[in-house]
Structures are given as structure tokens and as C-alpha cells.
Amino acid sequence: EGLIEFYDSFKEMFEFFCKNTTIHGTIRLVCSDSNRMKTAFWTLLLLASFGMLYWQFALMFSQYWAYPVVLTMSMHSEPKMFPAITICNLDPYRFELVSEHLVQLDRMAEESITFLYGINTSARLFHMNHRNIHVQGLSNLSRSGFKLSQNFSLLRMSDLRSGKKHSSVGFRLCNSTGGNCFYKTYSSGMDAILEWYRFHYMNIMSQLPVIINISQHEEHIEDMVYSCQYDGEPCRPSDYVHFHHPVFGSCYTFNSKGTDPFWTATKPGIPYGLSLILRAEQKDHIPLLSTVAGVKVMIHNHNQTPFLEHEGFDIRPGIATTIGIQQDEVNRLGGNYGKCTTNGDDVDVKLLYNNSYTLQACLHSCFQHIMVQECGCGYYYYPLPAGAEYCDYNKQPAWGHCFYQLYNRLRNHHLNCFDQCPKPCRESLYKVSAGTAKWPSAKSQDWVRQALRHQNGYNSTSNRKDIAKVTIFYQQLNYQAVNESPLLSENLLLSSMGSQWSLWFGSSVLSVVEMFELLVDTLVLSLLFCYQRLRAKKTLRVSPTIPSVSLALEN
Numbered sequence: 001e002g003l004i005e006f007y008d009s010f011k012e013m014f015e016f017f018c019k020n021t022t023i024h025g026t027i028r029l030v031c032s033d034s035n036r037m038k039t040a041f042w043t044l045l046l047l048a049s050f051g052m053l054y055w056q057f058a059l060m061f062s063q064y065w066a067y068p069v070v071l072t073m074s075m076h077s078e079p080k081m082f083p084a085i086t087i088c089n090l091d092p093y094r095f096e097l098v099s100e101h102l103v104q105l106d107r108m109a110e111e112s113i114t115f116l117y118g119i120n121t122s123a124r125l126f127h128m129n130h131r132n133i134h135v136q137g138l139s140n141l142s143r144s145g146f147k148l149s150q151n152f153s154l155l156r157m158s159d160l161r162s163g164k165k166h167s168s169v170g171f172r173l174c175n176s177t178g179g180n181c182f183y184k185t186y187s188s189g190m191d192a193i194l195e196w197y198r199f200h201y202m203n204i205m206s207q208l209p210v211i212i213n214i215s216q217h218e219e220h221i222e223d224m225v226y227s228c229q230y231d232g233e234p235c236r237p238s239d240y241v242h243f244h245h246p247v248f249g250s251c252y253t254f255n256s257k258g259t260d261p262f263w264t265a266t267k268p269g270i271p272y273g274l275s276l277i278l279r280a281e282q283k284d285h286i287p288l289l290s291t292v293a294g295v296k297v298m299i300h301n302h303n304q305t306p307f308l309e310h311e312g313f314d315i316r317p318g319i320a321t322t323i324g325i326q327q328d329e330v331n332r333l334g335g336n337y338g339k340c341t342t343n344g345d346d347v348d349v350k351l352l353y354n355n356s357y358t359l360q361a362c363l364h365s366c367f368q369h370i371m372v373q374e375c376g377c378g379y380y381y382y383p384l385p386a387g388a389e390y391c392d393y394n395k396q397p398a399w400g401h402c403f404y405q406l407y408n409r410l411r412n413h414h415l416n417c418f419d420q421c422p423k424p425c426r427e428s429l430y431k432v433s434a435g436t437a438k439w440p441s442a443k444s445q446d447w448v449r450q451a452l453r454h455q456n457g458y459n460s461t462s463n464r465k466d467i468a469k470v471t472i473f474y475q476q477l478n479y480q481a482v483n484e485s486p487l488l489s490e491n492l493l494l495s496s497m498g499s500q501w502s503l504w505f506g507s508s509v510l511s512v513v514e515m516f517e518l519l520v521d522t523l524v525l526s527l528l529f530c531y532q533r534l535r536a537k538k539t540l541r542v543s544p545t546i547p548s549v550s551l552a553l554e555n
Helices: 010-020 027-031 036-065 096-117 189-205 359-375 399-411 445-456 490-505 509-541
Strands: 069-077 084-088 155-161 164-173 182-186 225-230 240-245 249-254 274-279 295-300 313-315 319-331 426-438 467-474 478-486
Touching (some): 096 189, 164 189, 164 399, 225 249, 295 426, 295 467, 359 399
Antiparallel strands (some): 069 478, 155 164
């Protein structure tokens, strides 16, 4: 009794609570007990306040468990590393090993164009000089008996839509049993011819080994880059890496690792950027694979695979292009607030690229794994998983049917690749703005060509149609960071709950303790009353005992 305050009844305990609690309105339940109408009114009012309070609490918790985020932007200004720059000459190679097949494909393309449009393109389109690329170690490889298939001829089809006649061009694809056929059609005959040519080209290129070392062939960076300067200093041989792209030909990446202090950007502006004079010669190695003349340029992060077929922009010959870049940094929360990955280790898809994780690399790897699993071979433009081979319609006649249907499923989000490939939790994005001018001008082109001829062996006689100049620079060194933060954190949730509690009852945290005390007292008092009742019942059950007496009667 010295530790616990006892009450004679629940009414006494409730009256004590209402008179002494800090919760507003409860005193009216006791003071107006002589007026039942007021007592009922304040009782309903308090119950309604409790209902509104916990309804607000339910809304808060439902919003909190939805894990919404808010974007906060901040500006930072500091010296930073220049991004990686990849350039390609839009001029795919003709490898010597498959040059005969490419010549046959060009003839097939010429016949198809003549059949579709009735024009002879041999003198205008296929004027090739056959400067084939010889790769060491491939001279002793056999032709493997590869033959171009005649089962995918281009056809012109017509149909009636809305009462008008529409024509399309395409080619037919069937499954392995010759059924379930469909036409891969395009409204533009040019698009159909390019896709048809690319389809045959992938089958031809599948004859090459998976790993090709082209670093020793006769074309060096001097054949493509006439001049290279960064921050006023000439570029060094260690500043770039060379690789071959199956569509865009010879490619070079400057500052690919991003660890050399030489590439630290300390000042913004055109004089402190990367300045390149490039050769954009129109040799037409494979004219129907690359119909664009110029140079492909892509700005991307370090240790990142450049997907030039999806990103980047073209540099036009005879033009000086200045490209200003502005960096944005995006930081995502991840976890319950959104799906993202730090470095790709927690992603279920096994990456087929050796560089850092990107969403595009994950999607390509996911598609290639599904392609190998369902079609039995790999798509030529993506790396191969271990033990797989590239598709070849001499070995897998129906791979085109499988590929185009699979790609449509990916494009329509019917494959689970977009679910398995989250965005990076941290990534840098580059916004670009470009300006162009005629270069070299009519009055300066003579001495510019003379200078290039003496320095780089430039021997072109065309009028500014085979050289281009591009300058890439930081517009400003400050960058914008976009950070995700919780819209409703734990502290904000407690603060909102306290605000609601104060709104409906005008009380504080101590009032919650008082209610908890009332519950404890109610529980203790109920246990005491139960104990007394049980003890009283046990006392009533005890009755007095009367000893039995045996009387012996004697006669």
C-alpha cells in the first residue's frame, strides 16, 4: 500500500483522473455530472476527438509506410575530373576473313534495291575501294562453309487502311518448323533495307572469333585524330584506349579511367577543354551499314561502357562544333524508398561487361542471357555468356524469328529485365549544349589543308567534306546535386503525431504517460477486486465439522 495508490472503486479512480489529468476537457465529465445532458455531450465530444486523432494517426502511418521521397537540390563548386569522351568514325571495318561474304551481301542488296525501286546503284552506292582489315591470327582460318541465305528476300506489301492504299517493305521470318511466320515490315523502304542488311551482316560477322585483337592493324589514332589538345596541352598516348565497335568502326575513349591528374578540370571555358581535329572521310567501307558520314561522339562517366547506338551525337564534316557540358549528380536513397544498386553486386543479372554497373549494361546482359536460353545463340552486338555462340542462320535457321519476337517483348516491358535491373544509387549525368560554325572558312581552308598535309599526311582534295573540328568544355565547374530524402522521417512523424495530439486534446507527452498510468491502475484494481472475490468465495465454502457419537444401549 505504500507503493501503490489504492481506490475503493473504479468511479473513485476515474474521478481522480479526470480532476488531475492535463488532458483538456476531461474535467467536464466530473464537474457536470449533475447535468446528464452536458455529461453526455462532453463524453461524445471526447470520443469524437479520440476518433479523429487516431484517424489522423492512421493516415500518417500509411503515408510513412509508403516511403515517399522529396528531391532536394544543392549547388557545389570545386575542381573535378573531366568526363570520358568516346569518338567513332562511323566507318565499320571490312575484315579480310569475311570480305567475300560482304561483297556477296552488297550484290544482294543491289539486286534488292533494283527490284524494289528499279534503279541501278552499282555505280553510285557500292563504289568500294576494299581496304580490308587484316587481323593477326585469322589468316589461317577456314571460311567454315558459310553461305548467305536466300530465304529472307525483301518484299513490297500493300494493304488498305482507312480506305487508302498503304505499301510497306520487309522480309518474312518463320520458326524452326516453318510456321508462325510474320513479316518484319517498315513503312520506309530505306529503314527496311538497312534492317535487312544488318540482319545478314550479323550472321556474317558471327564467323569471326569472339575476341579480336585489332590494335596491331595499320590504322592508328593519327589516321583519325589529326590534332588533340586538352587545356592547351597536347594529348599523350596514355590518354586514350582503342576499341572496335561492330557498327561504328574504329573508336577511341579519352580519359577512360579518370585517375590521371592531367585531366583535372580547374577552369571552365573553351580554351580549357578538349579540342580535336578529326578525319571524317567517306570511304564507304560498308555503305548500307553506316549511311551517315561524320564522327560519333559520346560523353559519359569513367569506367563506363559507351552504348553509342543508344546515346551520343554526330559531328558533321566541314563544321566546327563546340559542346558545352554541365554535370548533374543524382543520389537515390534505395532500400524501402526505391530500388537502386550501389555497384551492381546485389543484382540478379550477371553483367557481361567488364566496366562499372549501368542500367543499359544490365538490360543488355539480361536480354542476352534470355536470348541464349530461348533462342540457343547470342545477339552479335552484345557480349556472350560463357559457353555460348553468336547466332548464325546456317546453324540456327530460326534465330531471327526468335530474336525479333523477344525484342518486341523487351520493348513492351513484357520481359522481367526492367524489374531485375535497378538504377544506380549514384550516377552523374551530363547536359550538353552545342553550337556550330563552318570550318575551315573559304579563305582559310587552303592553309589549314596545307598544314594538315605536312603534319599528318593529309591528302584529300575535297572541299571541307572530310575533316571536322570539335571542342568539348565545361560551361562552369559548379554542378547541381539532386538528392532524395524521406518525405516523412521518424522525427517528422513524431512531430506530426505530437501536433495532432496537441490539436485535439491540448496536451503533451506527459498526458500520454497519465493515460498509461490510468490503464495500469485499472489493471491493478481489477486484479485486486478479482482476488478479493475469489478469497470471499473460498471462505464461504468452508463449513464446521460435527463429530459422530456412537451410543451403546445395554439391556
